[in-house]
Amino acid sequence: MLRSFNPPITDWRGQRVWVLGASSGIGLATAEALIARGASVQVSARGAAALERLVAQHTRTGEPPTAQAWPLDVTDASAVAATARAILAQGPLDLVVYCAGHYREMRATDFDLGEMNQHLAINYTGALNVLDAVLPAFIARGAGHLSLISSVAGFRGLPKSLAYGPTKAALTNLAETLYLDLEPLGLGVSVVHPGFVQTPLTAQNSFTMPALITPEQAAVAMLDGWAAGDFDIHYPKRFTRWMKLLRLLPYRAYFPAVRRFTGL
Helix, strand or coil: CCCCCCCCCCCCCCCEEEEECCCCHHHHHHHHHHHHCCCEEEEECCCHHHHHHHHHHCCCCCCCCCEEECCCCCCCHHHHHHHHHHHHHCCCCCEEEECCCCCCCECHHHCCHHHHHHHHHHHHHHHHHHHHHHHHHHHHHCCCEEEEECCHHHCCCCCCECCHHHHHHHHHHHHHHHHHHHHHHCCEEEEEEECCECCCCHHHCCCCCCCCECHHHHHHHHHHHHHHCCCEEEECHHHHHHHHHHHCCCHHHHHHHHHHHHCC
16 A cells, blocks of 8 residues: 555644634635544634634633634744744644735736735745745654645636746645655645635636635535545545646646636
């Protein structure tokens, strides 16, 4: 049998997890799923009120807290570093999930440099800020898992994804390179490629989204992927497998196929 890419995580009891982008959508559902399985979850996002609601829902009088809220803006490197120091002062982290994201439709005919840079700052540079803050502790300990939430939109260029797709492609490449460097040191690295998930970000889409799933279904797929020791966690597979096939096409076939599929 082929060995797993990463050490499987099957028992979450006693595991300390930091989920960034936990105020809604996939991040929120993942935090709740981890809490339900016994993990101690640190949650971060810009929306402090949403984080406090999550913590309050999982706080029981006389019992140790199962969640802690750490509001921050991932584009603020100093805030990320300070938060990481405070979290790590309470104990080592077993899993860091970077789920912060920004999405606006864009085509080249409506090029907006401000939006391009906003996508870059949240979707990619924010992840670098987190890595800078936690990697030294992970490497020193020789244990822990980093999981970056990318997207099938990062597989290849797609219409209306001028700002979003390149940042997700960068995250996928980053995860691949991190794996090559960190796996020999005993660290886990995974990249998550969701298809269409019902979130505040996808709610702005004006087209029918194939194989649309709920954030709760997405969270289950991610926990299943971590339990299996996967590197590439993608869902729902009835959609993402087709996207992976498109990635293999030569440009002469790919561009016409995308135009036919999207009508753009």
